[in-house]
Amino acid sequence: MMRVHACLLLLCCACRLVTAGMRVVLSPLDTEGSVSARVGGVVSLNCSAEGGGVSEQSEELEWHRNGQLLKLDPHNHFSPSRLCVQNVTTDDHQVTFTCHLKRNPTVAASAEIKVHFPPDLSGSEDVNVQESQDASLYCSVWAYPQVAVTWLRDDQPLYLVGQRRYTLYQDSREARLTITGAQRELHQGRYSCVTRSWEFGERSKTFHLLVEDKKMAFPLWPMVAAGVVVTLTAALAVVARWDKVSKCWK
Template sequence: SAGLELSVNNHAADFTLSAELGPAISLSCLVHNSSQAEELLWYRGDGQVRLKDGNKVNISNICISPVNESDNGVTFTCKLARDKSVQVSVILDVQFPPKLSGEETLHVEEEKDVTLTCNSKSNPQAQSTWLKDNHNLTLQQSRHEVYQTSEIFRLSIKKLQKSDNGTYTCVVESPLGYGTRDFHLIVEDKKPVFPTEAVIAAAVVVSLTILFGIVARKDTIFKVW
């Protein structure tokens, strides 16, 4: 295979191909400097792509349709069947805006913790912020914690107070667009907690009262008879 070369979409070396959601992408692999029929193989990641007869020799085409988010970052590689070291790879760079919308309402007791999570996945990666009642949220180091990855944006609030009542908005913005999601947080009164011993004692008192009531009534019944 000395002197043999491959090209994908006229690229003889590995490259990145930008794409949008939806429209199909065609990849064409071509053998150069060959004097004989050469079989070609296509791979998506580590998995081999099944090719129809007539689409394997000297030139081979594959189509990705429709392009979706799961194709982002995926490597497609064309290889020479008899010498897999002869290859060209293309990495898909699928660009898409944040997909974020809707609202939800949360009822949480005072002094409990709450976590608000929104989907911040986009390419290119988005900038994310939290608002409270349409104003930038002022973070308190001891009570607020913000966590972000390429896919989620999360706000945790510890030991809720009544002043935490309000609408929290997750804003995710990228060059391709933006999305928001509202969380209506309602901080409810803390429910009284009874000690287990007190509950058991109360149950015993009620049981004894009922028992004595039955016994007293029994005496009355006997007296009547």
């Protein structure tokens, strides 16, 4: 039994020594350790095991996509292993692919996919709002690389200094212009959300804001109350004259 334990210990130490000198290399990568592609394009990655005192062709490798194991052709499990992502979409943006030794997952290399795509921004939209109500205009500005956003009114830069009724909000996916308590004379007009970038140029979406007269709310509950009063009055009148009505029937 002592000899068995000693042999296992020696094997374990030998395995550690072999793995200690082993590394996994991904290529081709840019200086940031990532790979870029456009929507509809192809991403190709090569993974190789190097060093460790063993033949790299005998090293079995595994691939993961954001931590999920990928099933590859059995012949593609050994170094060098190749991964190909075809017809790249925005769903592949910022996805991380990792290649590691099957016998030791700590020996690994990773690469992030950066998909270049423009914002989905075009066309026009009619926005109707009643006077004194709030109006919100939304633009999808999600893109990579990120784009600069400008708001225009009637083709002129929107003047915001001292304008408390205008509120701008923007994150990586959405730009929003909110007009608080819209007034026809002050706010009705044509607004544009414009994005600019060195890669995708200029894109825009137009909003035609129409401020309508404020509609009077229908007095539902007073009408219901009036109906109830009329019904009760008619019922009481019938009860008061019931004796005479009965005599007529007799």
